[in-house]
Structure formats: structure tokens, C-alpha cells
Amino acid sequence: MRMQMRSQWSIAAALVAVAICAAGFNGSNPARAAEMVTLNLYISGDTNIFDLWKKALLPAFTKRYPQYKANMVELLHGNGSDGIYDKILAAKRAARTVDVDLWETEPGFLDQGITDGLWVKLSEKLVPNIAKVPVHTLEAADYYGLPYRGSSVVIGYNSQFVKNPPSTFDDLVAWIKANPGKFTYCDPNTCGSGQAFVTAAIYRYTSPDKFASKAYDVKEEAAWGPGWKLLKDLQPAMYNNGFHPNGNVAVLQLLAQQNIWMASVWSDMGLDWYSRGQLPKTMKFMQITPPLMGDDSRVMVPAGSAHLEGALTLINWLLTPEAQTMIIDVVAGYPGIDWKYMPESVRQKFKDVAKPFAPWPNPKYLADIKRLWHEQVVGGAP
Amino acid sequence: MGLALVLPPRLVLIFLIILPAITAVVETLRPPGGSGFALTNYAHILGNRILRSDIRFSIVVTVVSVAVTFSLSYPLALYLRFNTGRLPALLAVLFTIPLFVPVVIASFAMITFLVNHGMVSTILYRLGIERFPALVYNATGIVVTEVWTTIPFAVLILGAGLQAIDDALIDSARDVGAGALRTFVSIILPLNATPTLITLTLLFIGIFGSFTIPYLVGGNAPQMLGVTMTNYLTQYLRRTESVTIAVIAFIIAAAVGAIYVASVGRRERQNL
Amino acid sequence: MSLSAAPAAAGGAPWYWAIGGLRRALGLGAFLALAAFILGPLLTLLVWAFAGAWLFPNLLPEFSLKWWYYVLGNADVDKAIRMSFLSAPIATLFSAVICIPAAYAFARLEFPGRRVLLLSFLCANAFPKIGLYVSIATLFYHLNLMDTFAGVVLIQVVNTILFMIWIPTGTFRGINRNLEEAARDVGAGPLRTFFHITLPIAVPGLIVAALFAFLAAFDEAQGTLIVGTPNHITMPVMMYTLVLSYAQPVGAVFSVLLSLPSLVFLLLAQRYLRAGYLAAGYSL
Numbered sequence: 001m002r003m004q005m006r007s008q009w010s011i012a013a014a015l016v017a018v019a020i021c022a023a024g025f026n027g028s029n030p031a032r033a034a035e036m037v038t039l040n041l042y043i044s045g046d047t048n049i050f051d052l053w054k055k056a057l058l059p060a061f062t063k064r065y066p067q068y069k070a071n072m073v074e075l076l077h078g079n080g081s082d083g084i085y086d087k088i089l090a091a092k093r094a095a096r097t098v099d100v101d102l103w104e105t106e107p108g109f110l111d112q113g114i115t116d117g118l119w120v121k122l123s124e125k126l127v128p129n130i131a132k133v134p135v136h137t138l139e140a141a142d143y144y145g146l147p148y149r150g151s152s153v154v155i156g157y158n159s160q161f162v163k164n165p166p167s168t169f170d171d172l173v174a175w176i177k178a179n180p181g182k183f184t185y186c187d188p189n190t191c192g193s194g195q196a197f198v199t200a201a202i203y204r205y206t207s208p209d210k211f212a213s214k215a216y217d218v219k220e221e222a223a224w225g226p227g228w229k230l231l232k233d234l235q236p237a238m239y240n241n242g243f244h245p246n247g248n249v250a251v252l253q254l255l256a257q258q259n260i261w262m263a264s265v266w267s268d269m270g271l272d273w274y275s276r277g278q279l280p281k282t283m284k285f286m287q288i289t290p291p292l293m294g295d296d297s298r299v300m301v302p303a304g305s306a307h308l309e310g311a312l313t314l315i316n317w318l319l320t321p322e323a324q325t326m327i328i329d330v331v332a333g334y335p336g337i338d339w340k341y342m343p344e345s346v347r348q349k350f351k352d353v354a355k356p357f358a359p360w361p362n363p364k365y366l367a368d369i370k371r372l373w374h375e376q377v378v379g380g381a382p
Numbered sequence: 383m384g385l386a387l388v389l390p391p392r393l394v395l396i397f398l399i400i401l402p403a404i405t406a407v408v409e410t411l412r413p414p415g416g417s418g419f420a421l422t423n424y425a426h427i428l429g430n431r432i433l434r435s436d437i438r439f440s441i442v443v444t445v446v447s448v449a450v451t452f453s454l455s456y457p458l459a460l461y462l463r464f465n466t467g468r469l470p471a472l473l474a475v476l477f478t479i480p481l482f483v484p485v486v487i488a489s490f491a492m493i494t495f496l497v498n499h500g501m502v503s504t505i506l507y508r509l510g511i512e513r514f515p516a517l518v519y520n521a522t523g524i525v526v527t528e529v530w531t532t533i534p535f536a537v538l539i540l541g542a543g544l545q546a547i548d549d550a551l552i553d554s555a556r557d558v559g560a561g562a563l564r565t566f567v568s569i570i571l572p573l574n575a576t577p578t579l580i581t582l583t584l585l586f587i588g589i590f591g592s593f594t595i596p597y598l599v600g601g602n603a604p605q606m607l608g609v610t611m612t613n614y615l616t617q618y619l620r621r622t623e624s625v626t627i628a629v630i631a632f633i634i635a636a637a638v639g640a641i642y643v644a645s646v647g648r649r650e651r652q653n654l
Numbered sequence: 655m656s657l658s659a660a661p662a663a664a665g666g667a668p669w670y671w672a673i674g675g676l677r678r679a680l681g682l683g684a685f686l687a688l689a690a691f692i693l694g695p696l697l698t699l700l701v702w703a704f705a706g707a708w709l710f711p712n713l714l715p716e717f718s719l720k721w722w723y724y725v726l727g728n729a730d731v732d733k734a735i736r737m738s739f740l741s742a743p744i745a746t747l748f749s750a751v752i753c754i755p756a757a758y759a760f761a762r763l764e765f766p767g768r769r770v771l772l773l774s775f776l777c778a779n780a781f782p783k784i785g786l787y788v789s790i791a792t793l794f795y796h797l798n799l800m801d802t803f804a805g806v807v808l809i810q811v812v813n814t815i816l817f818m819i820w821i822p823t824g825t826f827r828g829i830n831r832n833l834e835e836a837a838r839d840v841g842a843g844p845l846r847t848f849f850h851i852t853l854p855i856a857v858p859g860l861i862v863a864a865l866f867a868f869l870a871a872f873d874e875a876q877g878t879l880i881v882g883t884p885n886h887i888t889m890p891v892m893m894y895t896l897v898l899s900y901a902q903p904v905g906a907v908f909s910v911l912l913s914l915p916s917l918v919f920l921l922l923a924q925r926y927l928r929a930g931y932l933a934a935g936y937s938l
Contacts, residue, residue: 247898257499371618378603387759390752406789482916484873486893491695591782608784628785
């Protein structure tokens with residue numbers, strides 16, 4: 001899958017190209033219309049994301065910009081990401097260009113790369129469509145990573161049995177108690193949707209931002225006490241007297257088999273299953289207030305990219321409503337741009353889930369949440 | 383010459399089993415943030431109510447699984463020893479099947495089979511039985527799956543032991559009028575004692591230390607120690623606690639293992 | 655040599671035991687119950703592999719092959735298959751090369767500490783495997799063997815050693831010494847005797863050992879999960895991900911794929927199992 005031809009562009013030429021792009025940029029590409037340029041994309045993720053790029057985004061992009069070809073390298077679940085990072089770093093140290101033009105990967109590499117000065121700092125000048133992206137998501141990565149799509153944990157429910165779905169977290173808790181055995185969430189060790197529900201209970205009594213930054217202080221975890229109590233009280237009302245299956249899929253399976261009527265699920269997984277006929281036709285999804293956690297997927301452009309202009313063209317195109325609609329259609333993801341820029345029909349279809357999401361706790365807190373959940377919530381009577 | 387030949391696997395054994403085990407034990411004897419030796423880590427683990435409950439749970443589930451496997455396997459082994467024909471031949475193929483199924487698959491298959499609204503539950507539902515007990519994602523599921531995967535092993539070893547019992551002994555017992563039960567208790571059981579002990583101890587150690595089955599088929603809490611120590615290592619990012627739990631598991635298994643070694647040693651001496 | 659030979663009940667046995675028909679019916683009933691228990695889960699999984707969608711309370715799913723295309727078209731599956739079929743044979747071969755000579759030594763040669771050493775191999779069985787893997791992981795971290803091909807192979811070797819010592823030792827022991835002695839008497843050296851007399855007779859037992867060792871290496875999941883992720887995934891480790899993160903039919907399809915080597919060996923090994931080689935090894 002490696003590209004055969006290597007380009008010989010120097011950084012200077014790339015910067016000049018960028019300047020030209022920035023000046024006359026709205027999709028056309030006068031300066032390099034004659035040469036075919038092959039862009040190298042490295043995408044880390046799951047098969048559905050690879051399909052999104054290979055089958056939807058890239059064909060549409062190359063059709064819109066025929067002077068570009070795209071070569072995509074798949075890193076399933078991030079396998080091989082270390083090697084890519086090292087490659088980019090080594091190229092920077094040697095003051096050479098690197099044949100990585102775009103990289104979608106885990107946040108850890110984004111952060112590390114910022115420290116090492118590896119990424120292009122994005123701005124409206126370089127990427128005009130960035131104006132459509134909500135500012136706080138750009139600021140979260142200091143404008144180095146572009147959040148082009150997202151996914152959120154939402155509440156999935158079977159409307160055949162649930163006539164009046166709850167709209168707030170407190171309503172949800174009340175519903176669970178009123179309908180014992182019909183709700184569950186997966187073990188937070190094994191899935192994000194379970195972590196989202198558990199964290200929502202914790203966030204009910206304390207501020208999410210305290211735990212989302214890099215700081216870590218074990219003493220802060222005392223604030224989680226009320227959350228644990230809430231979850232423990234809910235245990236008898238959970239499916240099977242407090243059983244939490246392993247993995248996102250197990251919960252979807254329970255919904256599909258009508259063992260439960262409502263659960264916290266990832267929006268893209270839920271909608272994907274629904275579209276494949278794996279869930280009953282009466283399934284619906286919605287976001288509660290305050291919203292459950294979610295995640296942005298970001299792409300970075302290495303500053304030493306050999307085809308900087310092409311890379312910036314690509315990510316600018318990624319932010320068009322046309323590309324963003326594909327994200328919704330193909331992987332049921334959230335758009336990276338603000339919902340208000342999406343076509344009306346799309347906004348109507350997703351009005352129940354189209355809300356912002358809560359931030360994720362940092363890895364150290366998350367590890368403790370998992371451990372304490374096992375001790376405080378499912379660990380038996382104190 | 384003999385020593386030279388056994389050296390390569392011996393080295394592998396030392397490098398891959400003994401060395402890590404010793405390193406692990408040494409690491410756990412160092413108190414957190416300090417130097418020297420102390421049992422702080424062990425006190426920490428054993429003082430944790432949840433972990434104590436996990437230890438108890440592991441022992442109970444293991445004992446029950448061993449008991450069930452044993453009570454199913456011995457009659458099966460006896461039946462195969464003393465019967466010939468088409469049915470026994472079929473049975474002989476049947477019981478070996480789980481031996482060839484990877485444990486991951488066995489666990490997954492058992493879940494699809496026994497979960498509520500799974501195969502068995504759906505069949506019963508169609509027959510009018512709507513209520514179905516929770517058979518997976520709890521201790522029951524673990525026991526059933528462990529039994530499923532360990533039956534062939536138990537039948538093979540018990541069967542091998544039974545094979546070694548001379549037919550003449552059985553015949554002479556019957557000739558003096560002993561019934562089936564009496565023959566079993568007085569002749570077969572004692573002669574098959576060593577393989578029986580080997581089976582029981584190996585079953586215990588294998589099930590006690592299992593991970594895949596409790597991970598996929600077990601509930602949230604309490605958990606078998608295999609799952610607990612893996613969680614501490616990979617999810618909670620607490621390596622020292624993880625290794626301490628591993629050493630505690632070693633010690634419990636070693637107590638049972640001592641019985642195994644003693645009985646094998648006795649048999650070795652018989653063979654040499 | 656059946657205990658049921660005499661129609662009249664032997665002293666002490668209940669009267670209904672004497673009725674051959676009832677006894678056969680009970681035997682058949684027990685057989686069916688066992689068959690349902692052992693085959694039921696496997697058949698359920700097999701049906702899931704061909705299920706397009708299967709919602710309760712349908713007894714059978716809508717059949718479809720779409721998940722097969724989904725799984726076989728997955729690049730990650732390809733990688734896992736290659737990793738499994740590369741590491742397991744290497745582990746088995748390595749294990750065979752170092753263990754078979756040792757097995758011969760245990761069976762035939764006298765040397766100090768022989769009993770203790772043999773016992774020590776069997777003792778390794780006395781450790782809960784998962785505890786071992788956690789300890790091995792700690793060691794591998796220090797040696798930079800985590801997430802390497804060598805690390806995965808070594809973990810698999812751990813599982814094979816016991817089969818590769820036990821069964822060949824039993825096999826070599828079972829060979830009549832007289833044959834070897836006769837060869838020596840006519841002047842053949844020890845190596846020649848080994849390769850021309852001992853080894854050919856031992857081959858079936860060695861094959862059984864190799865089969866079980868290969869399966870043990872191939873099916874190893876727990877240790878590889880800890881030591882091999884994220885870049886060195888074998889098929890069994892992929893199963894964890896598939897079971898937890900993909901639709902049910904995907905895990906079912908992959909189970910069928912993963913079971914294929916086992917099925918092949920089941921058929922091959924049936925002959926040898928009946929010949930008692932495995933039992934000979936276990937009866938050590």
C-alpha cells in the first residue's frame with residue numbers, strides 16, 4: 001500500500017504554494033493545475049472509518065480536485081502509529097520533508113507533536129472553512145488538530161416500549177427506577193458508552209472541567225462520592241439486578257433482543273446498527289441534558305509535509321457541508337463543523353442528538369473511575 | 383550427556399517461568415515508595431474487601447467446577463472403559479470435541495447458547511416457557527463453560543488410569559459375587575487413585591487461573607482472580623497490585639499443586 | 655468385557671439394571687444430553703455465522719453471507735491470520751527442537767536429578783497461567799520484548815513445552831528397549847539406532863505431541879493479549895475484540911475461521927487418540 005513515487009518538493013516551494021493557496025483559495029487550484037500530486041494519508045481507526053475515507057471522502061475529493069490523487073495507509077486501532085510519529089519527528093530533526101501529508105490518530109500523538117513542534121498551526125488564512133468549526137473544539141487542541149468529525153454517547157431507546165423518553169439526567173434516573181430491569185450500561189472497563197454513563201453520574205455532583213485537563217490529584221476524587229452513591233442505588237433497577245455486560249456491542253445486543261428498552265450507546269455505533277437492520281425499527285436515539293460524553297477525531301498536517309498545499313486543500317474541503325454530510329451518512333458521526341452549517345434536511349433528521357457533548361476525564365482519572373466503580377458500585381454490600 | 387540434552391528446555395523454563403515468577407515476588411515484597419522488604423503490598427490487597435471477595439469467589443467457583451466436571455467425567459470414563467459398540471465409539475469422539483475448540487470460541491458459543499433470548503431460551507419460549515433463569519454473566523455461566531472445556535481432559539486422564547486396571551481384576555471380583563458398586567469402590571477407586579488426584583489437582587489449578595472464560599462469561603463482581611489481576615494491570619494501571627494478586631494466586635495454587643507433585647512423584651517412583 | 659454381560663443382576667444391583675432395553679435407553683438418553691450440551695453451543699454459533707439478522711423471538715435468523723464478505727474483506731483479519739500462522743509453527747518447531755532430545759533423555763538416559771527435573775516441568779503446570787503472564791509481562795517490559803514478534807512466540811512456547819516433554823517422554827518410554835538393544839548388538843552406534851529404530855516407531859506419538867503443541871500455541875490468547883497488543887495480534891486475540899466490539903455474526907464467522915485448523919487436527923488426531931498416545935503421555 002505504500003506509494004511508489006516520492007515527490008521532491010522542498011519546504012520553500014511548499015510554503016510559497018501555501019501563500020498562493022491562502023490568497024486565492026476557494027477550491028480552485030490555479031498554480032499547480034498541470035501536475036498530478038499524490039497525497040499520503042495515514043488514517044488510524046476502525047474499519048468503518050477506513051470505509052468512510054476510501055469509499056466516500058477520497059473519491060469525492062479527487063473528483064472535485066482532479067489534480068490530486070490520494071494514497072491511504074490504514075492503521076487499524078492505531079497499530080503502527082508509533083512508527084509514523086517517529087518518521088515525522090526524524091524528518092523534522094533532519095530538516096527534510098516527510099511523505100506524511102495528513103494523519104488521523106489518537107489524541108496522545110497530537111499532544112506530543114505539539115510539544116515537539118511537528119504540526120501546522122491551522123488558521124482561517126490557511127484553512128478558510130475553519131470558521132465553521134466551533135471555536136472551543138479548535139482551542140482544545142490549540143488549533144493544531146482539526147476536529148473534522150465527532151461521536152457522542154447518547155441514549156438509545158425502543159419507542160415501542162418507551163412512550164415518554166426522559167430528557168434530563170435526573171429524569172433518566174427516575175425512569176430507570178420506575179422501570180426496573182430495562183436499562184443497563186456496559187462495564188466501564190470495556191467500553192466508552194459505559195464510562196459515559198458512570199461519568200455523567202459523577203459530573204452530576206461536580207464540575208466536568210476539573211477532571212478533563214491534564215492535572216491529577218487523588219484527593220479530588222472525594223467529590224465522586226455522591227456519584228457512586230447514586231449508581232449504587234440504581235443497581236437493583238438495572239438489567240438482571242445490576243448486570244453490566246462487557247463491551248458496547250453487548251449492550252446493543254441486549255437492546256436488539258429486547259432484553260432492555262434503553263441504554264447509553266455511541267451515536268455512530270447505534271445508528272450504524274440501526275441502518276444495517278441489527279436493531280428493531282422502533283429504536284430511537286437522543287441526547288439528554290446535561291449531555292453525555294463524546295469525542296472529536298482530529299487530523300493533523302505535519303509541518304514538514306511534502307505536499308502541504310494539497311494537504312491544506314484536503315482539510316479545507318473536509319469542512320464543506322458536502323464532506324460533512326458524508327460523515328453523517330457513512331459512519332453516523334457528528335459533523336466537525338457547527339450543526340448550523342449543515343443542510344436543513346440533515347439537521348431535521350438528527351435534531352434529537354445534535355447537541356454538544358461533555359469532555360472526557362484524563363487517562364489517570366479514568367483508570368481510577370474504572371477501579372472505584374468496581375469497588376463502590378458493583379462490589380457488594382459495604 | 384542426559385543433562386546436556388535437557389538443558390535447552392530447562393533454560394526456557396527458567397527464563398520464561400521461574401525468573402518472571404521470582405522477579406514478581408521480589409517486586410511485590412518491596413513496599414511502595416520505600417526500600418527493603420515488607421509485606422505492605424500484601425496487607426494492602428488482603429485488606430481490600432473487594433479483593434478478598436474475589437479470592438473467595440475464585441476458590442468457590444473453582445471447587446464447584448472441579449466437582450461438577452469430576453462427577454460427569456468419571457462415569458463417562460467408566461462407561462467407555464467397560465462398554466464397546468457403536469454408542470461408546472460415538473461418545474468417545476463426542477467428548478474430545480471441546481479439546482479442539484479454542485477457549486475464546488467456547489466462551490462465545492456458550493453465551494449465544496445460554497443467554498436470555500439466546501438459543502435455549504428461545505426454544506423454551508416457543509414451547510410456552512417464558513421465564514428463563516440467568517445462566518450467563520454470573521458464576522453459573524463460568525462453571526458451565528469451565529465444565530464444558532475441561533471434560534475431555536478429565537475423561538482422558540481418568541480413562542488412561544482405568545485402562546491400566548487389568549480386566550482380570552474386575553472379572554475375579556465379579557466371580558466372587560461383587561456387584562458393580564462394590565467393585566467400583568473396592569477395586570477401581572483405589573487403583574485409579576493417582577490419576578484421580580492428578581485430575582483433581584490439575585483441574586483446580588487450571589480453572590483457578592483461568593482468564594478468558596470468566597472475562598467473557600462472568601459477571602461484574604465478584605470476579606475471578608485472573609480477570610482481577612489483568613484489570614489491575616491493563617485497566618487500572620496498577621502493576622504492583624496486579625503482580626501481588628498474581629503471587630497470592632500462585633500461593634493458593636501451589637498448595638494444591640503440592641498435592642499434585644506428591645502424587646505424580648509417587649507414580650514416577652512406581653514407574654521407574 | 656462388559657459389566658452388563660449377565661442378564662440376571664449380579665448381587666446387589668437393582669432389578670431394572672438387568673433389563674437391557676432400559677439400560678440402553680438410559681445410555682442413549684445420557685448420550686443425547688451430553689451431545690446437546692457439547693454440540694449445542696457450537697451449532698448455535700455456526701448458525702450465527704450465517705445470520706444476516708437474528709432478532710428474538712425468531713428460532714432461526716434471516717440467512718445471509720454478508721458478514722463473511724465483511725470479515726474476509728477486513729485487512730486486520732488478514733494481518734491476524736498471517737501473524738497466527740507465522741508464530742504458531744515457529745513456536746512449535748522451536749519447542750520440538752529443544753524438547754524432543756530432552757524427552758529422549760528423560761525416557762532412556764540415567765543422569766543425576768532426572769526425577770526432579772522431570773517433575774519440575776510438570777510443576778510448571780502448577781502455576782495459574784494468567785499469573786505467569788502478568789509476571790512475564792513485567793520481565794518483558796524490562797527486556798523491551800513487549801509488543802514484539804519474539805515476545806509473542808516465547809509466550810506461545812511456554813504453552814507448548816509441557817506437551818512437547820510429556821507426550822514424547824511417554825512415547826519413547828513405550829518403545830521396547832529390546833529393539834534398540836538388538837540394533838546395538840549388531841554394531842549400530844547410538845545416533846544411528848535413534849534415527850533408524852527409535853524415531854520411526856516414535857513418530858506417531860511425536861506427531862500427536864506436535865499437533866497438541868501447535869494447537870496450544872495457535873489458540874493461545876491470554877498471554878498474547880497482554881504481551882502482543884497493539885501491533886502483534888493473533889487470531890485468538892482478535893476474537894476478544896470481535897466478541898466485544900462487533901456485531902454478533904462477525905465473532906461467529908471468525909470463530910469458524912479460527913476453528914478450521916482445530917477441525918483438521920481433530921480429524922487427524924482421532925486415529926492417534928484411539929491408539930492411546932495422548933493417554934500414554936498423560937498417564938505419566
